Amino acid sequence: MLKVLIAxxxxxxxxxxxxxxxxxxxxxxxxxxxxxGRTALERIEQEQPEIVITDIRMPxxxxxxxxxxxxERFPQTRFVVISGYRYFEYAQKALKYGVExxxxxxxxxxxxxxxxxxxxxxxxxxxxxxxxxEKYEKNYENSQKLLSRDVMARLKAGDGFAGLPEFNxxxxxxxxxxxxxxxxxRVNSSLLQQASAEEERLVTEKxxxxxxxxxxxxxxxxCTDGHTTTLLLNFDSEAxxxxxxxxxxxxxxxxxxxxxxxxxxxxxGQSERCTEVAQIGALLQQADRAExxxxxxxxxxxxxxxxxxxxxxxxxxxxxxVRSLLEKGMEPMQRTALxxxxxxxxxxxxxxxxxxxxxxxxxxxxxxxxxxWSLGHGMEIRRDWADSKREKVRSAASVHxxxxxxxxxxxxxxxxxxxxxxxxxxxPIRLAIEYMKxxxxxxITLEDVAAHSGFNPTYFSEKFKEKTGKxxxxxxxxxxxxxxxxxxxxSRKTIGQIGDAVGYKDAKYFSQQFTKCVxxxxxxxxxxxx
Numbered sequence: 001m002l003k004v005l006i007a008x009x010x011x012x013x014x015x016x017x018x019x020x021x022x023x024x025x026x027x028x029x030x031x032x033x034x035x036x037g038r039t040a041l042e043r044i045e046q047e048q049p050e051i052v053i054t055d056i057r058m059p060x061x062x063x064x065x066x067x068x069x070x071x072e073r074f075p076q077t078r079f080v081v082i083s084g085y086r087y088f089e090y091a092q093k094a095l096k097y098g099v100e101x102x103x104x105x106x107x108x109x110x111x112x113x114x115x116x117x118x119x120x121x122x123x124x125x126x127x128x129x130x131x132x133x134e135k136y137e138k139n140y141e142n143s144q145k146l147l148s149r150d151v152m153a154r155l156k157a158g159d160g161f162a163g164l165p166e167f168n169x170x171x172x173x174x175x176x177x178x179x180x181x182x183x184x185x186r187v188n189s190s191l192l193q194q195a196s197a198e199e200e201r202l203v204t205e206k207x208x209x210x211x212x213x214x215x216x217x218x219x220x221x222x223c224t225d226g227h228t229t230t231l232l233l234n235f236d237s238e239a240x241x242x243x244x245x246x247x248x249x250x251x252x253x254x255x256x257x258x259x260x261x262x263x264x265x266x267x268x269g270q271s272e273r274c275t276e277v278a279q280i281g282a283l284l285q286q287a288d289r290a291e292x293x294x295x296x297x298x299x300x301x302x303x304x305x306x307x308x309x310x311x312x313x314x315x316x317x318x319x320x321x322v323r324s325l326l327e328k329g330m331e332p333m334q335r336t337a338l339x340x341x342x343x344x345x346x347x348x349x350x351x352x353x354x355x356x357x358x359x360x361x362x363x364x365x366x367x368x369x370x371x372x373w374s375l376g377h378g379m380e381i382r383r384d385w386a387d388s389k390r391e392k393v394r395s396a397a398s399v400h401x402x403x404x405x406x407x408x409x410x411x412x413x414x415x416x417x418x419x420x421x422x423x424x425x426x427x428p429i430r431l432a433i434e435y436m437k438x439x440x441x442x443x444i445t446l447e448d449v450a451a452h453s454g455f456n457p458t459y460f461s462e463k464f465k466e467k468t469g470k471x472x473x474x475x476x477x478x479x480x481x482x483x484x485x486x487x488x489x490x491s492r493k494t495i496g497q498i499g500d501a502v503g504y505k506d507a508k509y510f511s512q513q514f515t516k517c518v519x520x521x522x523x524x525x526x527x528x529x530x
Contacts, residue, residue, distance in 0.1 A: 037061025
């Protein structure tokens with residue numbers, strides 16, 4: 001509902017206006033009646049009503065002054081001015097400030113509501129138009145984002161474009177400059193502090209808003225994936241300095257905003273320049289690898305690309321070494337062994353002189369190999385578990401922090417998986433024990449219990465003794481004897497009846513077994529309680 005505030009220094013007039021308005025019919029809600037312009041201004045600041053009905057002549061702040069001040073600060077507010085004949089020239093002046101209409105005293109009910117309906121209709125039309133425009137803009141923005149994402153993915157995959165016209169058509173842009181440059185901005189959240197998803201979303205959105213504001217005069221496309229925004233800028237070679245200034249302003253704006261959050265930083269990676277569309281894919285990789293240098297140089301900086309290449313054969317050998325070290329550390333399923341494996345990997349990385357981006361690749365490989373090894377050994381781990389950790393990996397601000405986080409994450413997950421496996425292995429044994437305790441009075445065999453637990457008898461017998469420390473027959477006998485002791489303590493049944501109740505049809509054999517297990521005859525045990 002649209003809100004209405006009334007301002008008139010005469011209480012009788014204010015109440016009359018309130019009484020004359022067809023509130024329900026017009027879909028209006030009452031805010032307040034104010035007796036001077038200053039109070040009215042304060043209430044407008046608090047409530048921001050869509051419609052204000054004000055008298056021209058009021059103490060402290062006149063109606064005309066009220067219109068002037070509110071129009072400057074809240075241009076969406078609509079005014080209706082009430083005026084007496086002798087102040088009509090003020091009402092005419094108020095029209096210059098965008099007042100919708102003026103009403104002469106005495107106020108006519110029909111004219112008042114006709115004026116208010118006209119305002120309501122206009123506001124509704126404006127709201128519908130605004131909603132449509134926002135929808136069109138959002139659809140266009142989403143379309144541009146999809147185009148940018150598709151184009152970026154194509155470029156990163158090495159599938160370039162023949163020339164600028166083809167690129168423009170694919171990206172939905174009109175690049176005309178002779179230079180290209182790629183930039184990666186990343187919001188890094190602390191690995192030591194768990195931030196809420198909502199907070200991370202707000203921070204990322206603020207960075208994107210700063211990018212849009214700082215690069216407003218630049219030609220670029222952008223693509224955001226998680227906390228990382230990739231930019232591809234196009235400019236004329238003589239405008240390189242201006243582009244650099246815009247990027248600097250963007251980074252400073254983001255860094256200033258991040259000062260409000262102790263556990264966030266923004267790092268920027270910047271590629272070289274090129275003049276060929278075919279080279280854009282390489283620029284995107286350069287920017288990404290430049291941003292990775294925060295491991296060596298610190299987060300919150302603008303990092304320029306530096307060529308750091310390694311022969312493919314050497315990289316392959318390194319990946320195999322990482323996999324071997326990790327699997328060796330995982331085999332014992334012990335935290336210490338896995339921690340030592342991660343330490344060995346990062347010690348070797350330092351000795352090998354890995355580039356910053358290779359450290360990140362190594363950490364991601366460890367996560368993938370951990371996942372593959374666990375799945376291969378029958379553990380229940382999500383296949384996308386490694387991918388779900390990529391954002392955290394890329395937030396590391398130093399090599400030490402990355403190694404520390406990786407070891408803690410892998411060890412914690414290994415302990416969780418081991419506990420799950422132990423639980424899964426023990427479940428059939430628990431199932432067998434429950435079955436024996438429920439059916440001890442019946443004739444049950446190893447084969448019966450094994451079938452109930454879902455195992456073949458031989459495997460079940462081995463596992464049962466491994467988990468309980470007793471073979472099947474001894475354990476069943478103990479279950480029966482515990483039940484017999486309870487009956488001997490709490491009932492007046494005969495020894496033969498008790499033996500039959502716990503699975504022994506022969507009273508003499510029951511007595512022998514009881515004596516063997518408990519160390520005294522059933523009759524002697526009963527005398528302890530009666």
